[in-house]
Amino acid sequence: MTRTEIKCGNWEYMGEGGKHAVFIHSSRDECSQTDHACQEYHGRVLRINKAAFQGKNIKDDDDQTILYRKKMKDVFKNYMDEPQKYTMHSSLVQTLREQALNSELIPKSRIKDWSPEMECAPLSENICVDLIPNYRTQEEHQISIEIKPKAGYLPSSPLIHPNRRFKYHTSRFRILQQLNIMGKIEKGWNRNASLEERIKSDYDPLDLFSEDLTRIRKAIDALFECPQNNLKVYWRNIMLFGHECSLEEKKFSRCDAYNSLFCVMDQKETSNGSGTKQLENELKEMISNILRDNTFLTLLLHAQKMYDLLDVDGAILVYNRLLSLCGNSHEKVESAFDDMNHSPAHHCHTLEVFVQYLKESSYAKESCGQGMEIIESLSKEDCTSLLSDWLFSLALCDVSFFIMLRRSDSNGGSRPGSKTIESNSGMKFEYDIKVVDYDRKLPSKLRKREQEERNLDTFRDC
Numbered sequence: 001m002t003r004t005e006i007k008c009g010n011w012e013y014m015g016e017g018g019k020h021a022v023f024i025h026s027s028r029d030e031c032s033q034t035d036h037a038c039q040e041y042h043g044r045v046l047r048i049n050k051a052a053f054q055g056k057n058i059k060d061d062d063d064q065t066i067l068y069r070k071k072m073k074d075v076f077k078n079y080m081d082e083p084q085k086y087t088m089h090s091s092l093v094q095t096l097r098e099q100a101l102n103s104e105l106i107p108k109s110r111i112k113d114w115s116p117e118m119e120c121a122p123l124s125e126n127i128c129v130d131l132i133p134n135y136r137t138q139e140e141h142q143i144s145i146e147i148k149p150k151a152g153y154l155p156s157s158p159l160i161h162p163n164r165r166f167k168y169h170t171s172r173f174r175i176l177q178q179l180n181i182m183g184k185i186e187k188g189w190n191r192n193a194s195l196e197e198r199i200k201s202d203y204d205p206l207d208l209f210s211e212d213l214t215r216i217r218k219a220i221d222a223l224f225e226c227p228q229n230n231l232k233v234y235w236r237n238i239m240l241f242g243h244e245c246s247l248e249e250k251k252f253s254r255c256d257a258y259n260s261l262f263c264v265m266d267q268k269e270t271s272n273g274s275g276t277k278q279l280e281n282e283l284k285e286m287i288s289n290i291l292r293d294n295t296f297l298t299l300l301l302h303a304q305k306m307y308d309l310l311d312v313d314g315a316i317l318v319y320n321r322l323l324s325l326c327g328n329s330h331e332k333v334e335s336a337f338d339d340m341n342h343s344p345a346h347h348c349h350t351l352e353v354f355v356q357y358l359k360e361s362s363y364a365k366e367s368c369g370q371g372m373e374i375i376e377s378l379s380k381e382d383c384t385s386l387l388s389d390w391l392f393s394l395a396l397c398d399v400s401f402f403i404m405l406r407r408s409d410s411n412g413g414s415r416p417g418s419k420t421i422e423s424n425s426g427m428k429f430e431y432d433i434k435v436v437d438y439d440r441k442l443p444s445k446l447r448k449r450e451q452e453e454r455n456l457d458t459f460r461d462c
Contacts, residue, residue, distance in 0.1 A: 006088045006129065011046055013100040014136075016110055019439050020047045023096055024134060024237075043138075047083065047130040050113050053097050064338060068440045071392060075303045078417065079296055079401070079435050083130035093127045135402040135434055136234040140260050142406040143240075145287060146232040147223070148437070151397040152209030152301045158361040159314035159371050163457045167311065171206050175459050184455050187229070201226040208291065209301045217288040224280060233283065235261075240279075247276065254279050261407060262427050282423050286431075290403060290421055296433050300396060307393035309358040312453050314371075315390045319446045321375050322383035334443045340384050350374065351382040391441045400437040405429045 011023040025041040073080060100106060101114055137144045150173045160167055167175070179185045181198045203222035207215040223231040224241060233241035235257040240250055255275035262282065291297055310318060319333070326332035354374045361371070378386075408420065408428040418430040 006046070006086045006092070006131075011096055011099075013096075013103045013105050014045060016050070016106070016113070017437055017439075019049060019051075020130075021050050021096075021100060022047050023100075041131070043134055044131050045134045046088075047132055048088075048093065048096070048127070049129075052093055052127045052129075053114070062338070064340065065440060068392070072395075072438050075299060075396070076435050076438075077299075079299075079433055080438070081133055081434060083132045086129050086131050087126040088129050090125055090127055093129075132436075133434070135404060135436065136237050137404055137406070138237050139406070140236060142235075142404060143257060143261060143283070144234045145283065145403045145405070146234070146400055146436075147403070148230045148398070148400040149208055149297070149300070150205045150230070151304060152205045152297065153305050153308075154206070155308065155311040157309060157311035157314045157358060159317060159358075160311050161313045161453075164313065164453070164459075166459055167456075170459075171204055173203070173205050175456060177201055178459060179455060182458070184458050199226055201228055201230070203230060209297050211292060211298070213288060213292045216291050217284065220284050220288050220291075224284060251276050258282075261405075262423070262425055263407075282425065285424050286405065286421055286429065287403060290431060290433075294419070294433060296401065296435075300399070304393055304396045307389045307396065309355065310386060310390050312449060314358070315387060315446065316450045316453060317372070317375055318378065318383050318386050318390075319449070321378055322380060322387065325380045325383065330444075330447050333446075336380055336384050337388065337443045340381070340388065348379065348382055350377050350379070351385065354378065354382070354386075387443065387446065391443065391445065394445070395438060395441045398437065398441075399435050401433055401435045404432045404434070406431075 010026040012026050014022045014024040016022060023046040025044070025046075073082070097114065106114060135144055135146070151171065154169065154171065155167055176185060176187075177200050180187055181195070181200045183195050183198075201222060202225065203219055205219070207219035207222075210216060227242050227245070229243060231241060232239055232243075235253070238253050239245055240254050240257060258275035258279035261279070322333055322336065323330070326336060354371070357371055357374060405421075406429060408430050415430060415432075418432050420428060420430055422428050
C-alpha cells in the first residue's frame with residue numbers, strides 16, 4: 001500500500017482510548033483554496049498508536065492484522081470506514097506527544113500511557129498513522145452521539161465455572177457495575193474515584209439489543225442518566241453529555257445546540273435553560289427509533305454471539321491447555337498466534353467435536369467433565385483457532401459507534417447512503433451510523449484473565 005507522508009504539524013490533541021491517541025487538524029472552519037494541507041486534512045482526525053511514543057515496533061500489515069480487518073469489514077460492511085494509511089516522521093510524532101502532555105487535556109486515568117520514561121525511548125524514523133473521518137461533527141446543524149454498547153447477550157457455554165453460574169442470567173455489564181461500586185474492580189474512567197463517588201449505572205446492554213422500543217428507550221434513558229464511558233454527545237466538537245458533564249456547566253451549550261438544530265426562532269423561550277431538557281428528550285426519542293429500525297445492532301449482536309462459544313471461563317481453560325503445549329511459556333503462546341494456519345476454522349476432527357459440544361450442551365444438563373476431556377486432546381492449532389475467535393468476540397464487545405444526525409436540506413438533497421428520521425417536533429434529520437474502536441485484542445490479554453475473572457466470584461454474595 002502506498003503511503004503519503006504527513007508533514008503538516010497543525011494538529012491538536014483531541015482524545016484517546018486504551019491503544020490510540022487522536023489529534024484533530026487545527027483548521028476548524030472552511031479552508032481556503034490555496035491551503036492544500038487544510039483541504040486534505042479538514043474534517044478528519046489523526047489516530048496514532050501510543051506504542052509509537054515508546055519506540056515499539058508497530059505491526060499493522062502482518063497476516064493476522066490483515067485477516068482481522070477483513071473479518072471486521074465482513075461484520076460491519078457499510079458501517080465501517082477504512083482508515084487511510086500515512087507515515088509521519090518521528091520528530092513530528094514527538095512534537096505531538098509533547099503538545100498533548102502540555103495541553104493538560106489528557107484524562108488522569110490515561111496519564112500513565114504518556115509516562116516520562118517514554119522520552120528516553122528511541123523512535124523509528126517514520127511512524128505509520130491512520131487518517132479517519134472526524135465523526136464528532138463540527139457543523140452547527142449536526143450532532144453526534146457516541147455509544148459503547150458492550151456485550152448484548154448472555155453466555156451459553158457449558159464451561160462456565162460453577163462459582164459464576166450467575167453469568168447465565170445477568171449481563172456482564174451489570175455484574176461489573178456491581179463489583180465496581182463495591183471496590184472489587186476498577187474501571188479506567190473512574191480509577192481515581194473513591195467508593196463514595198462511584199455511581200452504579202442502570203444501563204443494561206440486553207435492553208439496548210432487544211429490538212423492543214420500550215426496552216431500547218429504557219437503555220437510552222439509563223445512559224443519559226449515568227453516561228460513564230458508554231455515552232458521549234458532541235455538538236460543534238463540544239461534549240454536551242458524557243462523564244463529568246454537569247448540567248450547570250453545559251446548560252447554555254445545550255440550549256444553543258437545541259436552538260440551532262431545531263430552528264428555534266424565539267430563543268428567549270429557551271434562555272431559562274429549558275432547551276437542555278428539550279434537546280435531551282428529542283435525542284432520546286430519535287436514538288431509540290433509529291436503533292430499533294436499523295440493522296446495526298442486529299449485525300453486531302449476531303457476530304458477538306457467533307464468535308463467543310467459550311465464554312471467558314472456557315477461554316481460560318483452552319488458554320491453559322495451549323500454555324501447557326508451549327512449555328508454560330506465555331511468549332511461545334503469543335508466538336503461536338503469529339504462526340496460525342489460515343485454512344478454514346474447525347477443520348480438525350477434535351476441534352469439530354468440541355465446537356459441536358459447545359453449541360449443543362446445556363449447562364443445566366451436563367457438567368464440564370466432557371468438555372474438559374476434549375480440551376485435553378486439543379492441538380496447538382485447535383487452541384489458537386478457538387482463542388482467536390474468542391478474542392474477536394471480545395473486540396466486538398468493546399466497539400463504539402457514532403450516530404451522526406444532521407438537519408435535512410430544505411431543498412430535498414441528501415447524502416448517499418444516509419437515512420432519514422423525524423423528531424417529535426416534526427423536524428426531519430438525516431443520519432449515518434459508523435463503528436469505531438474496533439482494535440484487535442491481542443493474545444496477551446489472556447495472560448492474567450484467570451486471576452481477573454476470579455474477582456467475579458464475589459458477585460454471588462450481592
